[in-house]
Amino acid sequence: MPGQDARAASKAVPEAEALRGIWLTRGKDGRLTAYVPGDGGLRRWTESRPGGPGWGAPDVVPVPHLTHLSVTQSAEAYVHFVGRREQAAADGGVTVDIVHAIQYQTGRPPSAWQSLGTPHKEPHLGGALGAPVAVVSRPGEVHVVVRDGDGTMRLRREMPGGKWGIWGVLHGKHVKGEPAVVPLGSGCVSVLAATDEGALLWQQEKPGGRWGAFQRLGITLRPSSPAVLETAPGRATYYGTDPAGGVVAYRADAGPMPLGGAPGDGAHAVIRTVLDGLDCTVLAHRGVNGCAIVGVGVTENEADGLWWSDTGVSCLTTPVLTHDAQGRVVMAVVGTDGAPRVARQTDGPGLSFEQWREL
Numbered sequence: 001m002p003g004q005d006a007r008a009a010s011k012a013v014p015e016a017e018a019l020r021g022i023w024l025t026r027g028k029d030g031r032l033t034a035y036v037p038g039d040g041g042l043r044r045w046t047e048s049r050p051g052g053p054g055w056g057a058p059d060v061v062p063v064p065h066l067t068h069l070s071v072t073q074s075a076e077a078y079v080h081f082v083g084r085r086e087q088a089a090a091d092g093g094v095t096v097d098i099v100h101a102i103q104y105q106t107g108r109p110p111s112a113w114q115s116l117g118t119p120h121k122e123p124h125l126g127g128a129l130g131a132p133v134a135v136v137s138r139p140g141e142v143h144v145v146v147r148d149g150d151g152t153m154r155l156r157r158e159m160p161g162g163k164w165g166i167w168g169v170l171h172g173k174h175v176k177g178e179p180a181v182v183p184l185g186s187g188c189v190s191v192l193a194a195t196d197e198g199a200l201l202w203q204q205e206k207p208g209g210r211w212g213a214f215q216r217l218g219i220t221l222r223p224s225s226p227a228v229l230e231t232a233p234g235r236a237t238y239y240g241t242d243p244a245g246g247v248v249a250y251r252a253d254a255g256p257m258p259l260g261g262a263p264g265d266g267a268h269a270v271i272r273t274v275l276d277g278l279d280c281t282v283l284a285h286r287g288v289n290g291c292a293i294v295g296v297g298v299t300e301n302e303a304d305g306l307w308w309s310d311t312g313v314s315c316l317t318t319p320v321l322t323h324d325a326q327g328r329v330v331m332a333v334v335g336t337d338g339a340p341r342v343a344r345q346t347d348g349p350g351l352s353f354e355q356w357r358e359l
Contacts, residue, residue: 019037019063019066019067019068019069019083020037020316020317020334021036021037021069021317021318021334022034022035022036022317022319022320022332022333022334022340023035023069023071023320024320024321024322024330024332025071025073025077025079025322026073026077026322026323026324026325027077027079027105027106027107028076028077028105028106029050029106030050030051030324030325031046031047031048031049031050031106031107031325032046032047032052032322032324032325032330033045033046033047033079033106033107034046034055034332034340034342034359035061035071036334036338036340037063037069038060038338039060040060040062041060041061041062041063041064042060042061042063042069043058043059043060043340044058044059044060044061044107045057045058045340045359046106046107047324050324050325050326051324051325051326051328052324052344053344053357055342055357055359058359059107061081061103061109061110063081063083064085064113065085065086065087066083066084066085066086066099067083067084067085067086067131068083068084068131068132069081069082069083069084070082070083070131070132070133070134070144071134072134072135072136072142073136074136074140074142075136075138075140078102078103078104079102079103079110080100080101080102080134080136080142081100081101081102081103081110082098082099082100082116082132082133082134082142082144083098083099083100083113083132084096084097084098084129084130084131084132084146085097085098085099085113085115093127094127095126096118096126096127096129097115097116097117097118097126098115098116098117098118098129098132098144098146098156099113099114099115099116100113100114100116100134100142100144101113101114116144116156116164117167118167119146119148119154119156119167120148120149120150122149124149125148125149125150126149127149128148128149129146129147129148129149130146130147130148130175130177130178131146131147131178132144132145132146133145133146133178133179133180133181134181135181135182135183135189136183137183137187137188137189137207137208138183138184138185138186138187138207139160139187139207139208141157141158141159141160141208142157142158143155143156143157143158143181143183143189144156144157145170145179145181145191147175147176147177147178147179147193150173151173151174151175151176152169152170152171152172152173152175153169153170153172153175153179153191153193153200153202154167154168154169154170155167155168155169155170155191155211156168157208160208168211170191170202170211170214171213171214172193172195172200172202172214173195174195174196174197175193175194175195175200176193176194176195176196176223176224177193177194177222177223177224177225177226178193178223178224178226178267179191179192179193179226180192180193180226180227180228180238180239180240180267181228182228182229182230182236184230184234184235184236185230185233185234186207186233186234187206187207187208188203188204188205188206188207188209188234189203189204190202190203190204190228190236191203192217192226192228192238193226194220194221194222194223194224194225194226194240197216198216198217198218198219198220199216199217199219199220199221199226199238199240199250200214200215200216200217201214201215201217201238202214202215203215217250217255218255218256219238219240219242219248219250219255219256220242220243221240221241221242221248222240222241222242222243222265224265224266224267225240225241225263225266225267225268226238226239226240226267226268227239227240227267227268227269227270227283228270229270229271229272229281231251231272231281231299231300232300235251235252235253236251237249237250237251237281237300238250238251238255239259239268239270239283240268241263241268241285242256242258245262245263245288246258246259246260246261246262246263247259247260247261247263247268247283247285247295247306249302251300254300254302257302257303259283259295259297259302259305259306260295260305260306260308261283261285261287261293261295261306261308262287262288262289262293263285263286263287263288263293264285264286264287264288264289264290265286266285266286266317266318267285267318268283268284268285268318269283269284269285269318269319269320269321269331270282270283270284270321271321271322271323271329272299273323273327273329273351274327275296275349275350275351276349276350278298279298279299280296280297280298280299280351281296281297281298281299282294282295282296282321282329282351283295283296283306284318284319284320284321284331285318285319286315286316286317286318286319287310289310290314290315290336291310291311291312291313291314291315292310292311292313292314292315292319292331292333293308293309293310293311294308294309294311294331294351295307295308295309296309296350296351311331311343311353311356313333313335313341313343313356314335314336315333315334315335315336316333316334316335316336316338317333317334319331319332319333320332320333324344328344328345329344329345329351329353330342330343330344330345331343331353335358339358339359340358340359341356341357341358341359342356342357342359343355343356343357
């Protein structure tokens with residue numbers, strides 16, 4: 001029952017077991033930084049020089065009491081950390097809020113954590129608050145999207161000048177898991193989430209403006225599996241895992257489109273890159289065998305299929321993809337031993353990766 005779920009969610013999550021994942025960012029100086037949860041906060045490794053291959057010794061970014069984290073960047077390469085913070089309350093339960101910090105330069109300490117509050121004040125609902133997802137729109141405004149304790153999608157936006165607006169509602173019910181959020185080249189933001197009945201899509205009517213009514217899509221996705229990528233100017237393609245266990249894509253003018261693959265639980269990483277002169281889409285996920293799996297296909301030409309490859313490298317969570325300073329695709333995972341590993345695209349045809357490097 002909902003009340004039972006909420007009460008269960010109100011119990012504190014052991015900090016050492018809560019925050020999981022891996023993130024990659026590229027600073028204004030071109031150097032990549034990898035972040036992995038560890039004792040005392042986020043362990044942070046930074047490339048010794050743009051394009052690598054060497055990495056410096058790790059340091060620690062404090063992230064007190066966070067159970068979930070979203071990492072995104074602005075056009076200025078500022079790194080925005082948005083997390084779900086869970087702290088013990090005097091009554092034996094927990095207090096939950098969403099917090100935000102900014103890292104302005106590669107390797108520098110972030111700003112102090114700022115609380116963005118919670119969409120509702122009821123403690124039993126606050127304990128059931130989902131994991132936030134943050135993006136920075138083209139006009140430079142931070143958007144934080146999170147499922148609330150009632151299964152409704154909520155959003156808070158940083159206004160021009162740095163002041164935060166109030167928590168708004170994206171109408172729709174029975175949202176499950178984390179949404180997929182994308183800032184489009186048009187300046188608008190788009191959100192997709194799985195529900196009990198299928199998937200819901202919300203789109204901003206204009207940059208910084210209101211949100212239109214949700215669209216119910218003819219696609220069913222496992223909770224927290226959706227991912228999204230802008231595949232043409234102002235047009236997004238959404239990816240996720242269908243109930244049968246395969247990868248499926250959806251786009252306003254085409255979908256749903258089965259893409260094959262055999263993902264395990266979790267989300268998908270997705271990025272565009274040029275391979276052999278072709279605009280291609282690269283997907284990565286943790287496969288049912290526990291290894292990082294990569295799929296490659298021509299962007300918006302899903303009918304020709306995707307080429308799937310098992311990297312053979314075990315991972316605990318969804319891999320992450322980015323480009324380095326030389327435009328090469330870089331993939332990172334957290335191994336089953338908790339150590340981060342990074343592989344960089346080679347210079348050969350197609351998409352192949354060099355030997356994995358443990359940081």
